[in-house]
Amino acid sequence: MDRVKRGNKAEAEGETSASSSRRSAVTVHDVAREAGVSSMTVSRVVNGTKVREPLRVRVQAAIERLNYVPNVAARAARSGSLRIGVLFSNPRSSNLGDFLMGAFQQSGSDGSQLVIEPVATHPKATDAVRKLVATGVDGMILPPPLCDSLEALDILWQAQIPALSFATADPRSHSSAVLIDDFEGARAMVRHLIGLGHRDIAFIRGNQRHSPALRREEGFRAAIAEAGLQLDPARLVDGDFSYRSGLDAGRALLDVSPAKRPTAIFASNDDMAAAVTAVALGLGVSIPGELSVAGFDDTPIASLLWPQLTTIRQPIAEMAATAVEILSDYLKQRRNTPTPPIKHHVAPFELKERGSTGPVRVEVLNLGI
Structure with missing residues (x-):
């Protein structure tokens, strides 16, 4: 466990550069100022409404620089449903079948809905994160190496969407994790x-x-x-x-x-x-x-x-079920408590x-x- 906890030191060093962006969530008005356009123009770009190409390019560049994501998740949360985004990075991985089996079994038990997104279909891994955010998921499970990506975690923080790092060896203090030693x-x-x-x-x-x-x-x-x-x-x-x-x-x-x-x-x-x-x-x-x-x-x-x-x-199916359970519980608790406790679950390994x-x-x- 000491080896697992050492990630906190790396976290403190690695997140220094991101601390300024974490002081407050980026808004559509911030993007508008960055791009030199109106807030309405930014909204049109975000919603896919047709705008002039030079304006669209400027707005998109500002969105990426500021890590802005529309807070569709907040609207979805008010409906009472729980939608958990699940990313997978390697479709040929031998672990994928066990992971999905465990995740779907738990989601069926607790009534949450899984939204599956393959990372490989996107130019950048963080584009897959942005896509799930835009669909209005309430929480997201990040596999390796996204579970260790400060950029991915920051995108989710800006959107106020809880993240769970799956199979990481470097759990972060501000997000839940499921791992082995x-x-x-x-x-x-x-x-x-x-x-x-x-x-x-x-x-x-x-x-x-x-x-x-x-x-x-x-x-x-x-x-x-x-x-x-x-x-x-x-x-x-x-x-x-x-x-x-x-x-x-x-x-x-x-x-x-x-x-x-x-x-x-x-x-x-x-x-x-x-x-x-x-x-x-x-x-x-x-x-x-x-x-x-x-x-x-x-x-x-x-x-x-x-x-x-x-x-x-490594009990992947059990770990996936635990990941869905922890994230679902966190989202339910957040309806009554602004900052529910973060959980780091270390599953047992067996030789x-x-x-x-x-x-x-x-x-x-x-x-x-």
Whole structure:
């Protein structure tokens, strides 16, 4: 938990530049002054009414500079309905199905309505945030990396729409969050591998724009240091959470002479770990006989591989349900209390030991690697 709480320091530093814009919400009159037009012209641009192109461009530029969003959400709130915006950034993610299942199950239970918006259909991720704000959602769930975006959080603050950061490793004091302890999860996995006799362990990083990727690498480094092992920089390989990046990382680590291969590879997520097993299969490297492979998340692919993947289970469906519940409760409380309490829910992780990891073979140890 100490590692999770360290985000507050980064928050204080990162939000200094945004503090001036948080003193008061930007209004249509502020945009009008910034663009040098009338408030009516700004309203016409916001509502999609036809205006001269030079004026529209000036107003749109002012809107983006000031992070202005029309407060449609306030009107929707007065109707008594709860509409929660849900963004997802990677349609190919193995987590998406579990996330949506948990979110829809909870929304059906508490009577809230989910408004789903894919980030990939927009030029910028924050454009997806703006679109949901414009539709009048009451609250919004932000996935990685938007959950760590000060710009996205500021857009929602300006619109007075509560945000919930999902699967962040850097929760903010002014918004709710649902997460696991990524640092401890990664450290637990490395300890497991060390307990099996592995001393030459490689690590495949995740997308560095995602705070969980950074915390997982920190957990890896901490466990290696605690065991008194020297970390070879060549054993840290870049990835971006995609299967393709796992293939590239796997080739870099395994398409070498047997004496230069690590005895274990720990990937920051299951997709990259699955790619490593494919590379090993292609090179004739047996798992777990010659190589142990571990992942993170326990997505469906972890159980579909053979041998099945040892991984850290992140209960995505339960976390998604909790996220909807926390945000719904917050919105209901806000009708009577101006500032309901912020909640940071840390879900438990579980190390799932399966067939992809095993003890180091004696003949491998005798190679001196």
